[in-house]
Amino acid sequence: MVSLAVMPRGSPSLFAVILIPVYNDYAALALLLTALQPLIVEDRRVMILIVDDGSTATGDERWRSPADTRFSLQMLRLRRNVGHQRAIAIGLTYIYRHLPCDAIVVMDADGEDRPEDVPRLMDAFEQSERRGIVFAERTRRSEGVWFRFSYLVYRLLHRSLTGIPVKFGNFSIVPFEALSSLVVASELWNHYAAAVVKLGLRYTSIPTTRGRRASGRSSLDFVALVVHGLSAASVFGDVIGVRLAIATGLLAAIFGSFLAITAAQAWFSGGMSLPWLAVAGVVFALLLGQLFVTSWLVLMLVLGSRASTAFIPLRDHEWFIRDCVDISPLERATEAAFYAGTELEVFSGADNWKAYWKTFLDPYVVGDVLEIGAGIGANTLRLRASRQRRWVCVEPDPVLAARLRAVVDHQGRDLHCEIVEGTIARIESRPQFEAILYLDVLEHIADEGTELAEAAARLRPGGHLIVLAPAHERLYSEFDRAIGHHRRYTKETLSLVMPDDLELVRLLYLDSIGLALSVSNRWFLKQAQPTAAQIRFWDRMVVPCSRVVDRLCDYRLGKSVLGVWRRTANTATTDTVPTAVSTSQLAATSHGNPNARN
Numbered sequence: 001m002v003s004l005a006v007m008p009r010g011s012p013s014l015f016a017v018i019l020i021p022v023y024n025d026y027a028a029l030a031l032l033l034t035a036l037q038p039l040i041v042e043d044r045r046v047m048i049l050i051v052d053d054g055s056t057a058t059g060d061e062r063w064r065s066p067a068d069t070r071f072s073l074q075m076l077r078l079r080r081n082v083g084h085q086r087a088i089a090i091g092l093t094y095i096y097r098h099l100p101c102d103a104i105v106v107m108d109a110d111g112e113d114r115p116e117d118v119p120r121l122m123d124a125f126e127q128s129e130r131r132g133i134v135f136a137e138r139t140r141r142s143e144g145v146w147f148r149f150s151y152l153v154y155r156l157l158h159r160s161l162t163g164i165p166v167k168f169g170n171f172s173i174v175p176f177e178a179l180s181s182l183v184v185a186s187e188l189w190n191h192y193a194a195a196v197v198k199l200g201l202r203y204t205s206i207p208t209t210r211g212r213r214a215s216g217r218s219s220l221d222f223v224a225l226v227v228h229g230l231s232a233a234s235v236f237g238d239v240i241g242v243r244l245a246i247a248t249g250l251l252a253a254i255f256g257s258f259l260a261i262t263a264a265q266a267w268f269s270g271g272m273s274l275p276w277l278a279v280a281g282v283v284f285a286l287l288l289g290q291l292f293v294t295s296w297l298v299l300m301l302v303l304g305s306r307a308s309t310a311f312i313p314l315r316d317h318e319w320f321i322r323d324c325v326d327i328s329p330l331e332r333a334t335e336a337a338f339y340a341g342t343e344l345e346v347f348s349g350a351d352n353w354k355a356y357w358k359t360f361l362d363p364y365v366v367g368d369v370l371e372i373g374a375g376i377g378a379n380t381l382r383l384r385a386s387r388q389r390r391w392v393c394v395e396p397d398p399v400l401a402a403r404l405r406a407v408v409d410h411q412g413r414d415l416h417c418e419i420v421e422g423t424i425a426r427i428e429s430r431p432q433f434e435a436i437l438y439l440d441v442l443e444h445i446a447d448e449g450t451e452l453a454e455a456a457a458r459l460r461p462g463g464h465l466i467v468l469a470p471a472h473e474r475l476y477s478e479f480d481r482a483i484g485h486h487r488r489y490t491k492e493t494l495s496l497v498m499p500d501d502l503e504l505v506r507l508l509y510l511d512s513i514g515l516a517l518s519v520s521n522r523w524f525l526k527q528a529q530p531t532a533a534q535i536r537f538w539d540r541m542v543v544p545c546s547r548v549v550d551r552l553c554d555y556r557l558g559k560s561v562l563g564v565w566r567r568t569a570n571t572a573t574t575d576t577v578p579t580a581v582s583t584s585q586l587a588a589t590s591h592g593n594p595n596a597r598n
Contacts (some may be wrong), residue, residue: 014122014130015102015406016046016173017095021087022109023053028213035115045402047072047099050109050327051091054081072402077322084108086320088170089188093317094324096179098348098376100406102130104174106192113171114211121173124206130175133196135168137205161243162236168205169193186310187235194235248291255284318532348378350539356547357468357510357562358382364464364505364564367434368392372424372455373441375400377407380417383437392418394427424454431460431567438467443485449497456499459567465502467494471509471561477522479530489561502565509558513546514538518559 107113187195374393401421
């Protein structure tokens, strides 16, 4: 059996994301993933992104991932049903923004795109040196006679109107680099395959057989199928307008010539012009005139729309996204640590907030740097600069570590970051770093005292330990619990857990206005997860105001605490680990979460 190639980006094997839009077809989706299971081999990896297109199914109708699935599964949930093609457009744009990879496989959830053809697409993609899109060309269909007849009529009309034959649908594999063109093309919003052709992207195809629906019946009726076909044709609206105008002109020329010849024959034969000739001439002239005017109006509307603001998937897709959740109960090694939170994606775009605290960190993040809990690399790419000789990222979650490798390879090829899957214990215990970072990480660690002592042992004399953490234990909320926070800190409690051989350099609170919002959520809203819209509002409106207010308050108020400690120069550089006090010894109660990082 042919196996799927799945490895982090940059390896000789393929790292692929399989994009599957679904609307209520959860039974078919479960069968599809079950069929894909045997195609995965142990040393390879596939990530699957399911785009839930506003499904209305509830309860037992909703699919739940099997406990033994070997895929990394994420579900991108949309706020409303936008249709199959637009769900694909949103999924592709989300992958471009958040899931760097080598290739994306686009396929339907109903089983008509056969899972056994996925490795064939990947093989063809590899043979093309990963440079072009590979479509699955349907050589034989499995539908009934009426559908095949209607599809044949559609193909003839499409070929007549656009001059382009219909040979394939959405089932394909796309190189990640091609997304940079697709996500800024408004045509993608109407039809993915047509957009590829319209943009002139390089593509090939392989012959495949259309599979049968795995479960249930299609939710598309005849009208919906017609709309689907017209969506593909609408991508070539300018071509259709020009071809109709040319065809109208040719028909007018042919009919005018016919009338002229007929009239000349009647005149030279000595007869009079027949009444039917005049009537026919007027009728056909009116019809041709209407068709000519209509075709030019269509052409002008299409060409004029190019000057107006169109829907750009890269710019506008986030308005339709409700959230993205991890639904992958992977086969996990008992020693592996898996992150419980889902907020990394939501906060990754908080540019103003990250730029704010970065101004305080920059003087200390130099030389050899160790970043603990690097997650998906959002902070790594922002902080990495020429001031550092070496950058080591430690991430205990194997899923996040794989994504981190892909992000670093794709977006930071010149950064030379080292990725270590595991905890700080995987790093040799000797003084070797000028800076060690815990950015929104320390609160996830159960025994932070031992963790910080391990970190201090790896700091060179004069090196800095930097911690950014949520502030004020009284603000501990459902959100903290949901994402695996054991605790929140104050300046005092954070200072108490630091090893004795570290001296304080700077300690302050940030985001004073955000503190008021956190109080509101703690006592009134009790919201377990902020929405993407709320994060955008906070980052764009609240954070800039907090930068001003924080300075006026001398950094004495805020929802986050930032501390910098320096290892004293007279500390002996031995392999012994300094002692430290854990906050579990300082507080009578604990908000521990067994799924948190440790």
